[in-house]
Amino acid sequence: xxxxxxxxxxxxxxxxxxxxxxxxxxxxxxxxxxxxxxxxxxxxxxxxxxxxxxxxxxxxxxxxxxxxxxxxxxxxxxxxxxxxxxxxxxxxxxxxxxxxxxxxxxxxxxxxxxxxxxxxxxxxxxxxxxxxxxxxxxxxxxxxxxxxxxxxxxxxxxxxxxxxxxxxxxxxxxx
Amino acid sequence: xxxxxxxxxxxxxxxxxxxxxxxxxxxxxxxxxxxxxxxxxxxxxxxxxxxxxx
Numbered sequence: 471x472x473x474x475x476x477x478x479x480x481x482x483x484x485x486x487x488x489x490x491x492x493x494x495x496x497x498x499x500x501x502x503x504x505x506x507x508x509x510x511x512x513x514x515x516x517x518x519x520x521x522x523x524x525x526x527x528x529x530x531x532x533x534x535x536x537x538x539x540x541x542x543x544x545x546x547x548x549x550x551x552x553x554x555x556x557x558x559x560x561x562x563x564x565x566x567x568x569x570x571x572x573x574x575x576x577x578x579x580x581x582x583x584x585x586x587x588x589x590x591x592x593x594x595x596x597x598x599x600x601x602x603x604x605x606x607x608x609x610x611x612x613x614x615x616x617x618x619x620x621x622x623x624x625x626x627x628x629x630x631x632x633x634x635x636x637x638x639x640x641x642x643x644x645x
Numbered sequence: 646x647x648x649x650x651x652x653x654x655x656x657x658x659x660x661x662x663x664x665x666x667x668x669x670x671x672x673x674x675x676x677x678x679x680x681x682x683x684x685x686x687x688x689x690x691x692x693x694x695x696x697x698x699x
Binding site: 558603605623624631632 | 662663664668669671672673675676677679680683
């Protein structure tokens with residue numbers, strides 16, 4: 471576990487309240503975001519439907535891995551995000567919804583939005599003024615512009631600015 | 646409190662490759678310029694408000 475993890479566990483986890491929506495029923499469920507534990511990594515593998523190598527991601531000390539879960543149901547991970555705090559912003563290395571939240575048969579809506587909003591919040595907390603950057607797949611660039619208010623510049627680079635970050639945080643976090 | 650509802654046929658995926666030095670610099674330059682733009686905007690608004698008071 472890297473040097474930032476303990477601090478984030480202490481300052482962030484218990485204060486986050488947001489929600490995801492069940493596609494079938496339309497019911498909303500409050501969620502929380504917390505640091506991923508090493509013991510949970512065992513089940514986050516390709517065999518279980520996860521696309522990325524989270525074990526490898528976990529090993530890199532500059533990155534912090536967070537999980538999104540429903541309040542009261544901490545054992546079912548709804549999505550993961552890998553973040554690195556840079557000097558002037560937070561860089562989003564990876565984000566992935568749980569296998570059951572992907573594609574046309576996904577169970578819950580709102581997983582990525584929750585996680586990105588959290589990244590923006592983290593950026594504010596770490597002095598990055600809400601700025602987030604990431605590299606987008608070409609076909610999704612317009613989607614990120616529309617849904618996240620991200621700005622596209624130079625190749626596949628995308629940045630979420632302070633203004634868009636505030637909007638995202640406003641949507642997901644109670645004030 | 647709301648949700649960003651991603652389309653059912655679109656999943657949020659980022660390219661997991663690490664940033665090159667050039668890309669890191671480009672991002673920092675963009676952020677710097679955006680901050681300056683925001684600051685200039687704030688100053689203009691403050692100045693206008695002061696002029697209205699006087």
